[in-house]
Amino acid sequence: MAMTADPRSYRIGEVAERFGVTARTIRYYEELGLIASVGERRKGARRLYDETSIDRLQHVLQLRDLLGLSLDAIVALAEAEESHAALRETWRADPSCSDRLRILDEATPLVERQLELVRERQLILSRFARELRDTLRAIEERRAELEGGPGAPQ
């Protein structure tokens, strides 16, 4: 059973800096139940994060920034994944084949939906890029007109 995960854990400040957010943001997401620090934590004790919890934060930030989802929508998505996680627990207890397939079947449409949203965004972005290039081209043409003849048409 090869453990490939990095055993190092990180403090909230390190994680915040890594993703360009503040510690407040990370604590707020924990408050919403979106992410969790690793292990139990006594009141006042420091939060520690491993690669798994960091990956989770990164995904939340991607959904927020790249897809423009509200935290509410991300929570809803996470709850769908939570039933997935719950199933994964029963999987560990009793790894029967049909349950495993069910888990995979439930995970697939969630990821596919996200991919769909990404493609939509990509389309809109490329239209925006085209608009900006058109604007630049129009400016270029005007410049050429002006340099060609001072009395060029308005």
Add this chain to the structure above:
Amino acid sequence: MAMTADPRSYRIGEVAERFGVTARTIRYYEELGLIASVGERRKGARRLYDETSIDRLQHVLQLRDLLGLSLDAIVALAEAEESHAALRETWRADPSCSDRLRILDEATPLVERQLELVRERQLILSRFARELRDTLRAIEERRAELEGGPGAPQ
């Protein structure tokens, strides 16, 4: 002098619906000086928008949604464009050729900067898309393993 612009004007509700925002949003942007309704308006009178002001709103929304700029940043960008607009006024009064070139020279880097931000976003989005496709592929592989042999490795 051919007027190609659509002479029709639109009420705030029509504009809001067209872009999927609320009238409140449009009024808020006016409050910030980001957009303006056409002509003078007595207190309590209705706002009217033409294609030019609508284009401006659309651009603000693109900067907000597609590039994730804060309204503060958009205001700053607009102020840079404002000096551009001020120059355009002097252009109308005295369309000397050097001024025209100056106006075009100042507009270019602003648009180029926006295009740069769009390209950056496109890169990040395609990385995100690749991640999601990798996730889907991993799920597919697990499914194949499970369907191949029930006692497949964890």
Add this chain to the structure above:
DNA sequence: TTGCTCCTCACGTCACGTGAGGTGGC
């Protein structure tokens, strides 16, 4: 011991959402 980062309230802010109460054009 001294900084440093962290902690928990708790109030402030940005970008609007959401009524309350009223006016105006087809």
Add this chain to the structure above:
DNA sequence: TTGCTCCTCACGTCACGTGAGGTGGC
């Protein structure tokens, strides 16, 4: 005249920002 959309306050909310005051590990 009756709806309808619009108007102006003005307070609420979401997603954090920003101190205040304090604790804990290298």
